[in-house]
Amino acid sequence: MLVDCPTCKRSIEWTPEAEFRPFCSKKCQLIDLGDWATEAHTIPCDNSQAGLSPVLDEEAIAAQYEQQSQPFFKSH
Numbered sequence: 001m002l003v004d005c006p007t008c009k010r011s012i013e014w015t016p017e018a019e020f021r022p023f024c025s026k027k028c029q030l031i032d033l034g035d036w037a038t039e040a041h042t043i044p045c046d047n048s049q050a051g052l053s054p055v056l057d058e059e060a061i062a063a064q065y066e067q068q069s070q071p072f073f074k075s076h
Contacts, residue, residue, distance in 0.1 A: 007031050 001014045003021070007028035014021055023029040035041045 005024040
């Protein structure tokens, strides 16, 4: 099966021997990784659908911290 490299669009054969698939080369693979690292590529997300609150008040942050820190920082 032939696929296009996501970076340079060159056709490559999709086989187990294609070391960098779906990319054609290590260079294209690293270019794509750099795009994710610099946030040139992103996955859109609606915070309300993901169950995330865009703003937490101080009390909510303190409560979450207490809940998470208890087993790690208490000495017995």
